[in-house]
Amino acid sequence: MARVVLVTGVSSPLAARVAQTLSEEPGVRRVIGADSSPPPQDTRGIEYAHVDLHDGSLDRIVTDSGAELVLHLGLDTEGAPNREDNLLGTMRVLGAAQRSTSVRRLVVRSSATLDADDAAEVERHTRGLQRRRPDLSVALLRFANLIGPSADTPLTRYLDSRLVPTVLGNDPRVRFLHEDDGAEALVRMALSDGTGFFDVAGADPVPLSQCLRRVGGQRLPVPARGLKVLSGLAKHGRIGYASSSTTRAVHAGLHTGGMDSDSLERVLDWSPAYSSAEAFESYAHSRASSSPRHGLRPVHVLALARATLGR
16 A cells, blocks of 8 residues: 555545545555645645646655655536646646656546546546556546535536526436545545546436436426527526536536446446435435525526527
8 A cells, every 4th residue: 555645636525535534544654635725624634735737836746745646636527617727737647647756556537527528638648648657557537427415516506406408308317426435436446456447427327307306496498509508698697507617517417328337346346335316316315405506587598598599
């Protein structure tokens, strides 16, 4: 087991939880949590290191710490994701790992909620590192939609809306990953010697319509081109999922039905404890006592109608 571990993205609850769990492993002497913001206040057992993606601080942290195991978990889509920083962060981590003389293993968290171009870039750069450093043990975990009581992502904000625009005639089947299973998968992969690219998702996708009925959202079916109006509406109302980057995250997240965790389960001899339906139910139950946080106003519905009807 690596004596020194570096975890990026520790301002997110998931990464902070993984870092704290690893700090409790026998043989681990230090866990450094690197991010541009500190971890949650109740996080124990890790040292925080501030990182600025636009300077050489990450290289210095990797070199000075002597980290042998690096987990890059900074690709979370919570809040308002910045595509450029997500990709730049990955390139910085991969470059630091390539130049390091101490790093022996790298685990990268990717996500099915990244759009296809971004996901392909993350994987392309990771494969490039494998070619340049064949001695480095590399695993990439591609998460389905992370969900659970503490999840706050573009997709959960979409599902929390009172009136939810959906594509007319389309009811996608969605895969979810409970936050407990996400943390467990990362810890198990970090402690293993498994290499490769793996999907991580709860079993059995769930129809979007079933999810919306469970949380009380009212569907607003519109032609596909009508959904493009949401980006424009974001400027005129509080629609938390309607910026261009978050709309891409929602769109990608709704097309996760084809994910396959079989290879991960073979390598780790482990499978997620929650099915997609059970993971979603955990999230829905935690939201039962709270009212929706946002929705479309009548003026927004009218704008959608005009756009889709071409008027």
